[in-house]
Structures are given as C-alpha cells and as structure tokens.
Amino acid sequence: MYIFGVLNRNMISNTCKYGIRAILYIAVNSDGEKKIGIKKISEDLNLPGPFLGKIMQTLAKNKILNSVKGPHGGFSLAKAPEKISLYDIVKIIDGDDVFHECLIGVKICESNPEYTDLCPFMGKSHKVREMLEKTFKEQTIGEFAKGINSLDEFLQI
Amino acid sequence: MYIFGVLNRNMISNTCKYGIRAILYIAVNSDGEKKIGIKKISEDLNLPGPFLGKIMQTLAKNKILNSVKGPHGGFSLAKAPEKISLYDIVKIIDGDDVFHECLIGVKICESNPEYTDLCPFMGKSHKVREMLEKTFKEQTIGEFAKGINSLDEFLQI
C-alpha cells in the first residue's frame, strides 16, 4: 500500500535494469565481435528504443560497450563478459548509494563510514548490505549469460 | 553518476524514512501515554510539517499510531514499541516490493516465487534479500530507541 498513489519501489532503477538486460542480451547473442543495434535489442526485449539508446550511450562512454555507427554498426561488449559485473553497471547508472546510504536517512551514519554503532540499525544492517554489494560485485555478465537457457525469460517486464 | 541529472537512489523512500524517524522520536520522547504534535516533531526532526502530517495519518489508519485532535492532542504509539518493527512501517508506506521483486525486472522471477533458479541472479541473490527482510523484521522500534543516546543524531537529513 502506498499513501498517495501507486508505488513500486525498487532497489534498482528501471533505467539500470534496462541497461543490465541489454548487456545480457548482447552477451548471449554476440560472439564478442558481432555488433547488435538498438532497434533489434529494444524490439526483442520490449524496451523503449530511444530511451535504451541513451542508456547504451552512457555505457559506451563508461567503456562497458563499444559502439559503431553506420550500416552494420551497433553495440558490442568492450570487455570480456567475465570482466563485467552487475555492480559495475549499477554504479554507472544508479550510483552506489543503494549499497551505502543510511537506510533511514540518519545524518550521523552518513558521516561515519566505519559504522561505529552510533545508529543502532546501521550496526545491525551493514553486514547484510555488504553481502548485497558483494553479490552484485561477484555476479558477472559472463556467468549470468551462461545460466540463461532461453531468451524468452527476458522478454517484456 | 547518473545519466540525466542528479540521482540519489534509495532502497527506502523519503516518505518512509520520515515515518520511521517520527515514530522513533515518539518512542524516545513519550512514555506511552503522552501525545506529541506534528509541529513539535517536524521542527525537532527538521521535516516538512504538512507532509509529515500525511504520513502520520497513514500510520494512524494502519494502527501503528493513535491520534487525538484538539488542544493537548497529537500522536502516540498504538502498540508497545517492541511490537513495532521497521518492516511493519516499510510495508505500510513503501510496500514490500523492495524485499521481493526481481532485481533486474525479469518476468519469469516475478511469476516464480519459489526461486527455482530460472533467473541465475535470483538464485544467488534471494538469500541476501531474505536476510535483508529478516533484518527489518527483527529490528523493533523499542530496541532501536534504547540504542539512541542523543536525539541530535536524528536531527536533519
């Protein structure tokens, strides 16, 4: 339930989810060299094309993707898929606040990165949050892509 | 870094954080019976008063707070602080999506609450997320309030 309307609170922004899914799509469908265009990716993944374009731009600027203009152009991974983690992508698109900021917005936690238990909850929650961060850092695109049996899993929402 | 502007991505909405901090304020400053008004809470915690009013309304409707109108009215906890968990508050204000939705928005996970490893990342991340949920469920307002030495910790953002 939400106070003022419809809410769907996510840890990760839609923008970032789209980015992750597009990169996975490339990892699954390209053999490293082959370029894939925004049109094809956005149609297959059912994502808004022009918006995805912006996201890809950002990922290209941040050396996650290579982009080539013109006919037969498109995007390919700029590194081995085993060298790209979900954390890398989240950090570029959403930043890493989600892994570090104080969960209830207490000032003292923000100025106290050692978690020397000034906010009682931070003392209890920071281990879980470190695990969360670790999970994102250890999950590579390469390994993720290997685990995908059917691309249909990634169609639509 | 964020693509289009300034982003500060939080697991928990500001609305919810304000609610948690206001409840903590009441738990620390009231002995169970004493009512405290929005004006005092919002001034001391540096929160937008009318907005906090809405949040308190919602929490009152959901039996977390008692509210009394008129002179010497205000809000008090509707239950023992040990019976109120952070999870309760998050669920009321933000919903529990943040603990359950698929982190990268893959359809198959949403329709598959058993996590029978169709999405490779869900298989790896759901344990951390269960821990996160547990952490929120086990953290009561009562215990939290006991751990607060100085209210100054909770002033401002």
Place this chain on the structure above:
DNA sequence: AATTTTATGGAGTTAAAACTCTTTTTTTCT
C-alpha cells in the same frame, strides 16, 4: 559522391514522488 543505416546530442513531454496550502472536523479550555 549520394544514399542509407546506424549512433549521438539536445530539447522536449509525461508520470510519479515529494511536498504545500487551505478548509473542515474534532477536541479541549474558558
């Protein structure tokens, strides 16, 4: 060289979260 195809860049629009303002209702105090 001209055309086509694809990404890039910039300036918009839309929808939802965050926040404000004003009026009404309830309670208490005189």
Place this chain on the structure above:
DNA sequence: AGAAAAAAAGAGTTTTAACTCCATAAAATT
C-alpha cells in the same frame, strides 16, 4: 456556547525519473 488547538481531508504545485522526438554525425554500400 465560544474560542483555540490540533489532526483530517482534499486539492493543489514542484521536482525527478522515465520516456519521446527531431536534427546531426559518422560509417558503409551503391
């Protein structure tokens, strides 16, 4: 009963994330 104090309710506005549109730039094909 009347006035004052507080929350409730409703209708706004502002800000930000999400998304679109159009013109430009670069590369390949003819």
